[in-house]
Amino acid sequence: MLLGCIADDFTGATDLANKLTRQGLHCVQYNGIPAAGGSEPDAEGAVIALKTRSIPAEEAVAQSLAALEWLRARGCRKLVFKYCSTFDSTDAGNIGPVAEALLAALESDFTIACPAAPENGRTVYQGHLFVGDRLLSETGMRHHPLNPMTDSDLVRVLQRQSRGRVGLIPQAAVARGPEAVAARVDELRAGGTALAIADALCEADLETLARATETLPLITGGSGLAVGLPAILRDRGELSPIPPLPRPPGDAPAAVLSGSCSEATNRQVAEMRRHHPSHRLDPAALAEGDAAVEAALAWALDTLGEEPVLIYSTADPETLARVQRDLGPERAGRLVERALGRIAAGLVEAGVRRLVVAGGETSGAVVTALGIRRLAIGPEIAPGVPWTVSLDDEPLALALKSGNFGGPDFFTRAFEVLS
Numbered sequence: 001m002l003l004g005c006i007a008d009d010f011t012g013a014t015d016l017a018n019k020l021t022r023q024g025l026h027c028v029q030y031n032g033i034p035a036a037g038g039s040e041p042d043a044e045g046a047v048i049a050l051k052t053r054s055i056p057a058e059e060a061v062a063q064s065l066a067a068l069e070w071l072r073a074r075g076c077r078k079l080v081f082k083y084c085s086t087f088d089s090t091d092a093g094n095i096g097p098v099a100e101a102l103l104a105a106l107e108s109d110f111t112i113a114c115p116a117a118p119e120n121g122r123t124v125y126q127g128h129l130f131v132g133d134r135l136l137s138e139t140g141m142r143h144h145p146l147n148p149m150t151d152s153d154l155v156r157v158l159q160r161q162s163r164g165r166v167g168l169i170p171q172a173a174v175a176r177g178p179e180a181v182a183a184r185v186d187e188l189r190a191g192g193t194a195l196a197i198a199d200a201l202c203e204a205d206l207e208t209l210a211r212a213t214e215t216l217p218l219i220t221g222g223s224g225l226a227v228g229l230p231a232i233l234r235d236r237g238e239l240s241p242i243p244p245l246p247r248p249p250g251d252a253p254a255a256v257l258s259g260s261c262s263e264a265t266n267r268q269v270a271e272m273r274r275h276h277p278s279h280r281l282d283p284a285a286l287a288e289g290d291a292a293v294e295a296a297l298a299w300a301l302d303t304l305g306e307e308p309v310l311i312y313s314t315a316d317p318e319t320l321a322r323v324q325r326d327l328g329p330e331r332a333g334r335l336v337e338r339a340l341g342r343i344a345a346g347l348v349e350a351g352v353r354r355l356v357v358a359g360g361e362t363s364g365a366v367v368t369a370l371g372i373r374r375l376a377i378g379p380e381i382a383p384g385v386p387w388t389v390s391l392d393d394e395p396l397a398l399a400l401k402s403g404n405f406g407g408p409d410f411f412t413r414a415f416e417v418l419s
């Protein structure tokens with residue numbers, strides 16, 4: 001294995017695995033730290049999805065070190081620590097503590113931190129993070145419930161959560177190319193700086209950074225920074241063609257489970273309902289007991305065939321507000337997630353092998369309920385949303401869509417892409 005990645009959340013891991021695969025690197029996504037000593041697919045890259053963004057720093061460090069150990073045992077020479085492109089963290093961590101712990105474990109004295117994702121409007125200039133034309137601290141991120149981002153100066157932000165000194169690789173150096181960046185890195189290292197925020201305004205800047213840091217064992221940042229790595233490995237002749245993905249048969253039973261209430265998902269559900277059998281889950285009925293889950297499953301088992309079926313709790317804003325008022329938002333959310341998780345398990349047991357899930361939290365609940373540990377990345381349905389295939393048992397194709405992604409025909413398009 002050439003490249004090992006540790007991501008601090010699930011959808012970030014999929015985003016990274018998808019981008020690496022698109023660049024020609026054969027990689028597998030692991031949900032959580034894989035068991036030691038198991039037999040693993042012969043991939044060139046691994047992305048380990050942790051859930052360490054908002055947990056206490058010591059726990060995030062311990063889990064990240066365990067992930068590192070697993071990756072190194074498989075021969076990974078290059079490590080990526082992936083976090084959010086809005087640098088989601090607090091003064092307590094976890095970007096600084098995890099990066100420093102990984103550096104120490106790798107016996108390295110320096111790494112860069114660059115969350116830039118220019119294609120999504122995230123750029124870093126003079127160490128300041130912009131979202132579009134706004135400083136990070138002037139966006140909705142300042143009200144984030146877990147990690148409000150009220151300071152856009154990432155050198156300052158990272159310094160507050162790190163032990164060592166934090167420096168800057170300014171755009172002026174990045175624009176001059178890999179040698180200029182390497183010279184700046186030497187300068188920072190000589191002065192005892194261990195972590196440096198790197199400016200990046202465009203994809204070319206990220207490529208320059210990837211080239212300039214080629215010999216560092218660890219780099220940290222958003223998924224954009226890692227995109228340049230497959231090209232480096234290819235130039236060295238180290239990449240082989242991606243083997244064909246195991247796929248379930250094109251006529252295997254198929255279903256869509258939708259727990260997202262986003263505008264985009266509401267449109268997608270409305271569109272799918274016009275052409276396919278559908279069943280609505282009512283949170284009020286779920287609150288009464290298990291009968292509603294059993295009824296949904298019984299309906300699905302009667303209806304399943306070649307044509308995909310839809311089970312959804314997706315609701316428009318007024319309906320959602322009413323349910324949340326009656327049940328409380330957390331309870332309603334938990335009831336729906338648990339129900340969709342159990343329905344997913346029932347469907348797979350009944351032979352469903354093509355499954356689309358809408359909603360970030362919903363996807364987490366479904367993947368957990370199905371006990372899925374390893375995913376390979378397949379064809380892309382919409383920007384940033386690939387099919388994945390579970391590698392644990394008989395191939396199960398899963399498309400995990402976070403709320404706002406995809407056009408109105410996303411669900412039907414997904415099945416077309418797969419066949």
Ligand code: ADP
Nearest residue numbers: 260313315332333336337359360361362402403
């Ligand atoms: P998104 O990616 O659109 O944010 P998520 O799955 O992350 O979607 O979040 C949607 C949340 O709303 C989940 O916790 C889900 O259980 C909950 N939910 C779904 N349908 C309903 C509903 N009808 N009433 C109340 N809560 C719901």
